[in-house]
Amino acid sequence: MxxxxxxxxxxxxxxxxxxxxxxxxxxxxxxxxxxxxxxxxxxxxxxxxxxxxxxxxxxxxxxxxxxxxxxxxxxxxxxxxxxxxxxxxxxxVSWEPHLQAAPGSLRCDPFNSYPMQSSGRVQLTVDYYTQIYAPMNLGNYQDDHGGNWLLSHLFRMAVQADLLFEATMLFVWSQLPASQLGSSPEELQQTLLSLRGSVMRKLHHRLTVPRLCCDDVTIHTVLALMAGDFHRGQDDHVELHREGLRRIVDLRGGLSTSDMPPQTRYSVTATEMMCDYAIQRRSRSPKTNITPDSTLTYPTHPFPPSLSKVLSALPEGFSDLALKTRLSIQVIRLLYRMSKTVEKGPAEFPVDTSIAVEMMRLSMDSGARPLEKAIVTLSFVFGRFLFDVTTKGRGPVNSSRRTYQSMETTLRTLCQSIFEQLHPIDCAGRDFVAWAVFLLASAGVDYGVPASMQRDMLRRLYVSAPAVRCSEAFLEMLRKFLWHEKLMPCAQEMWERTMEQNNTPQVDKERG
Known part of the structure; x- marks a missing residue:
């Protein structure tokens, strides 16, 4: 016994x-x-x-x-x-107590083998995972040699991949009470939000790499992310990631015909059952669902009254693009939610993580148009930039720096392609380009957009959009899209930088 x-x-x-x-x-x-x-x-x-x-x-x-x-x-x-x-x-005899998953009896990490900072909370979590969670689940995760697959394979793989390691920490922290982790509920909630954001950014970047988008690290990261959301009661996120998990498994070759280990197939099946329970539990909750549509739908004239009501609440620039049937209904409703969030307060965007999740999903949708992907990406940048400006260091340390570093390739590509929106075909207009350059040249400082690329964008904007040479006209361009008056000093600083960069050589020539 x-x-x-x-x-x-x-x-x-x-x-x-x-x-x-x-x-x-x-x-x-x-x-x-x-x-x-x-x-x-x-x-x-x-x-x-x-x-x-x-x-x-x-x-x-x-x-x-x-x-x-x-x-x-x-x-x-x-x-x-x-x-x-x-x-x-x-x-x-000398007596040594067993290791316990509690503060004060933690193993150290002398070789810095963990992919994240080996704090007391991380060491506690490793103890809990290796001594309590893994032995309790040995019956379901036994390897070919009779050992514990969670320790011999999965945990070893997590130590070598920072994305999976952070997702594992998120999964365990979502289960344990705050007192066991040595923090208050409020502090733990902020920690979970910050860690989840880091996992989502790295996962989004990994999914863009063909050889990594469906490997074991990616699959188990999604499984851990979904389990963490389930334990925190975020059932709408669980169903959202269920669709993504199915796509990843299909890319791998299917659940029954792929080369996935049997333990991984069991985890996927168990997660599907967990999703069914989450959907049933969510149906009794008043929370708004964020279940994505399978395909993007583009409106046609005449617009239904419900959609017209949404368009009337959008910024003028987005509303004009929608009236030209350039935006799908899904993107229109996402921009509407984003506009309402900005109206609540400049620091509200990171609170509602469902908006950021939906933005990441749409930016990866193969059926979305390049203009829609650019709008979604720039809207995400706007939310993070506005949060940085208003909090002024009171937010999570280096949060936005990690955000932009994970999006570095996407942002650089956008810097090079944004001026294509000035062409007569598929043209979004000079106002949109001015708003995009403002975000990329202001929010991109020290975040992955090099200074040379910023100077080139300002030069091309000065030449292609003469209206920006007037500060009032430039501000009117920005106000046609997502905007907050807290960004006024940033806009003024960028305008002065643009004028100085383009006028200085002419002044020097006249003096010479």
Whole structure:
């Protein structure tokens, strides 16, 4: 019989103590039943069990591995019979407690093998995963050699991939109470949001690499991300990522015909069942669903009243593009949600993670037009840039720096292609290009857009859009799209930089 403990508080549980006492009494009765109750001579033939007593060591011998034998004459009671011994051996050995998943008893990481900073919370999580979670799930994750696949394969793979390691930390932290992790609920919530954002950014970048988009690291990252969302009650995110998981599995060759390990196939199947439960649970919740449509739908004139109402609330520039049937209904509704979020406050964008998730999904949709992908990406940049400007360092450390670094390739490509929107075919207009250059040249400082590329964009904007040479006209261009008055100093600074960059050579020539 094994009495298991899954939480340190169970050491004080009356139910667990009752189990221990019941087991001890049962063993005594079984031992008595093997011998006649009145046959003391037969009872005396039982093998003698040496008593074991933990004797405190002296201060100087703590940690010693020496074993000392002492001769003493203790006695003990066995129910009604008293057995005495004149030579009972008492072993004095050094005692080391088992590792526990609790603060104060953590393993260190002397070789810096973890892909993220080895803080106390990370070490605690590693202990919990390797000593509690993995052994509890051994029955479902046994490898070919009878070992624990979670430790021999999955955890080893996570140590070599920062994306999967962070997703594993997110999965475990979403299950444990804040007190066990040594933090308050509010602090833990902020930590989870920051870590989830990091995982999403790295996952989004990994999905753009063909040879990595459907490997084991990507699949198990999505599984851990979905499990974490499920434990935090974010059922709408669970269903959203379910569609992405299915696409990744299809790219791998299908669940039954691919080369995935059987343990991975089991995890995917179990996650599908978890999604079914999350959908049922969400149906009883008033939260708004963010389930994506399978295909993008483009409106035709005349627009229905519901869509016309949405367009009336959009910024003028986006509304004009929508009226020209240049934007899908999904992008229009996403821009509407983004506009309402900005109206609530400049720091509201990172709070509603569903908007960022939907933006990432649409930016990767193969059916979306280049203009739509550019709008979605720039809207995401706007939300992060506005948050940085308004918080001024009060937000998560280096949060936006990591965001832009993960989008570096996308942003550089956008810097080179944005001026194509000035061409007569598929033209979005000079106002949109001015708004895009403002975001890419302002928010991109130290975030992956090199200074030379910024100067080139400002030069091309100065030449192709003469209206920007007037500061008031330039601000009117920006206000036609996502905008907040908190960005006014940034816009003024960029305009002055543009004028100085393009006027200085002419002034020098005149002076010469």
């Amino acid at each position: 094994f009495i298991t403990y899954t939480h340190v508080d169970q050491l004080k549980s009356r139910a667990k103590k009752w189990q221990v006492s019941s087991y001890q009494n049962q063993r005594r009765k079984e031992l008595k039943a093997t011998l006649p109750a009145t046959d003391k001579s037969a009872r005396s033939k039982r093998p003698r069990v040496l008593t074991w007593k933990q004797i405190p060591q002296e201060a100087g011998n703590v940690g010693s591995d020496q074993t000392e034998e002492r001769s003493t004459a203790p006695s003990w009671d066995d129910d009604d019979d008293r057995v005495k011994s004149e030579d009972v051996r008492v072993a004095v």
